[in-house]
Amino acid sequence: MSPRPGPVFLERRGYRQRRMLDAARVLPMLGLVLLGVPLLWPNGGAEAMPTSHAMIYIFGVWALLALASAVLVSRLSDLAADDPETPKPTGPVSGAEIAPATGPEIGPR
């Protein structure tokens, strides 16, 4: 069951798609961290957080997460997210791909 060797470098489009998927993976973690912030708030007492502020914060973060997810999903094309783990061989390596601006993409993970 050895993984088939995929291409080591992807052309720019495929590279972008991979990064979009990475962002989609990171998003829930970001959400957990941001929604874990309420754990740090003082619990009751004189300087307690008013409920309205707590609601604005939590709903704000939540809505931003949903919005970010919508943006990410809209930028995922049908082609790339189909089988991200087994990249289809895409066209020849373009010069731009190796340029440090984008950095190399390591093949099968």
Place this chain on the structure above:
Amino acid sequence: MASLNLLVAVSLIYVAFLFAVAFGAERAAMKGRAGWLRSPVVYTLSLSIYCTAWTFYGAVGYAARSGLEYLTIYIGPSIVMIGWVWALRKIVRIGRSQRITSVADLISSRYGKSNLLAVAVTLIAVVGTTPYIALQLQSVTQSVAAFAAADPSIVLPADNRATALWVAAGLAAFTVLFGTRNLDSNERHHGVVMAIALEAVVKLCALLAVGIFTVWGIGGGVGQTLARIDASAQLGQWQMAPGRWSGLIFLSGAALLCLPRMFQVLVVENEDERHLRTASWAFPAYMIAMSLFVMPIAVAGLSMLPEGANPDMFVLTLPLSEGHTGLAVFSFLGGFSSATSMVIVAAIALSTMVSNHIVMPIWLSLSGKGAMVSGDVRHVVIMARRISIIGVLFLGYLYYRLSGGGTALAAIGLISFSGVAQFLPSMLGGIFWRGATRNGAFAGLLLGFAIWLWCLFLPSFGDGVVLPAGVIANGPWGLGWLRPHALFSITGLDPLVHGVLWSVLLNTLAFTGLSIFSFPSPMERLQGAQFVNVYQHSASPRGWTGGTAQSEDLMIMAQRLLGAREAQKLFQSEAARQGVQGYLPDPNADFLQRLERELSGSVGAATAHAMVGQIVGGAAVSVEDLMAVADEAAQIMEYSNQLEAKSDELLRTARQLRDANAKLTQLSVQKDAFLSQISHELRTPMTSIRAFSEILRDAPGLSEPQKHKYANIIHDETVRLTRLLDDLLDLAVLENGQVSLNITRARLGDILDHALAAAGGDPSALKLRRDKPREGLWLQTDTDRLAQVFINLIANARKYCDATTPELRIAVRTGEGSLMVDFIDNGAGIETDQQTLIFEKFARIGDQKAGGAGLGLAICREIMARLEGSITYLPGQGGAAFRVTLPMPAANAAQ
């Protein structure tokens, strides 16, 4: 005022409308116009069955009691959905490629299609879901009661159980009608999905309507509402137990993956994997909308309704108290929708599990005739499913009756979540870790379930109902470390967090521990690879090693499960694919897999596997089979390596043979040339000897000088002949190794001087460049023979060097344990293709007229071999160059 009759009428119209929608959707799907039915929006809306009546009504009550903690129930699933790339995408892909029918099917399929595991999962799911169904029935009866309370003209029967019974019966009818229309899970429940999508819209709109009414109708806008929330004595400030906040987010997130009804809509009813992407943001958005107005409604209810009003019913009683009957009825429909959609899907999911994993295996073994009896068993499966649906709903009703519909039921929501969360380790472990084994999954499930029963489920009935109060306070038999709310005597945790923590933790530990130390069966390993690497190969697992299976038996069985027409179509298409005439394809492994997968869509993977197994006979795949395959592959590789090596060797040999052949051909040409040459060489002196001897014999009167002259000629020619014959003899002796060496001591310079003198010829014709200082070496060798070699080389240079001023350089070098004497002239040298030939006997280069029989260098080579040295041609020196090499000991010995 609110009229109960109006409520009943509206409800009936609504239910009739739902029936019509479901029926219309089924009709459209049958006619193939289901495209719009299967949009991502419908998929997302169907996911909203996560929001049950418990969340519709209960969230407000929850908020009124515990503040913002209710948000955790919505945040957990939102995060899991936003992180769809991690788990959901994989589960959906697996579900589609393996034709998974339920969460029990997923787990049993992953762990080697084990039916025992499927039964365990099914039982846990039933135990965990039944109270939840009871909760829905309770919410409907409570909401009806709330209406009745507002209408003094109506007196409801003393207990409202009749309502619950009617609701349960109605739901059973709907579910049976639309949930068991078809058997193949591939043809999904279009009617049901459409109905619950519609209900999702209704409940969202209802809650939003009540919320908008609360904020803008009676609250005076957003600013005032927020101010009122902050001013509330109980809810004005953020108060949260950190353990509950994070624990409940985890629990509700796990529930999204593990709840049987969620699995049904997420995976089984999923039409297109891409719908997940839409759901990844639309579902959280739905959750936000559902929870946005909960807090304002709770605060308004607390401040405006009389003390002691049930906060769970604020959504209903708030509009009622303000005299907005229409809004209240709409709100009721929302709650009714939440309850019914949840019950319908849960009943379908549970009935699939119960009929596939419990009823069918029992029926198959009880009927005793195995899988080969003829006759349609589809009716058995469908009947099993219908009975299961009714049974599940009846259990829910029974639970509602027994628990008395009190407040104890309200707490059951989270406890139900934590019950199904026990699937999480086996599920995630199964799809991400190939090392997960059946034993591990089984142990983890059982342990987690047991702890859940002890710590959460049994105490949930209240002190003294199932567990005596003494046991809860002091532990069974006075064993303090077994107290349900303080396992291992760790106190101070919230009971729910305590139960979830211990059950999931020990479940995971048992699962991983046993997985590491047990060994999976071949089937488990195959399925494990299939599940974990689902993106790499969405192909089917290798299963049956066919051959003994009878196609006709398979056909009989398939007809019973798929229906005659479908089965015949399947068999015919397979036969056509195999190129076989008629309906009966060869039962090869591919076909058996395909058939098994089709069947598993109807009866689940484990049962389908068992049924095909009965006919095919024997184990699907054994370690021996795997080893045989592996061995075969290894042998093939070995063989191909050998072939490669052999072919290399052959290539080398062929090349050597070609070289040898070329050499032989060249030699043969040379030999022919030599034979004619030698005949010529022998003939010429013979002719002159004969001619002159005849003259001497026959011609009288020859003068004395003439006689002398002729005799001289005869003598010279004889000498020439003798030399030729000597050479030939010499070579023959050398080649046979019969020569005896005469070892003497001499300086290299002296030998060279002697050779130069012996070579004869005109000394001035060849210019010599020697390296006198280096020639002082003493040699211990057969100096005569060595001199013979040198003579030959010098004579050759004299004869063949074609430069205008011929020059011979004699270079002496020592090194690498040998002495090298190079003879380099400034002539044209020897052609590359001739270089290998010059040391051969009879070899003569070109058509030079310089006489000689072509034996000189051959003799040199033989001599040098006897002296344990060598003579080679040295290419690239600007002329003909020969290197004579002698071993150094021979040179050194004389120093």
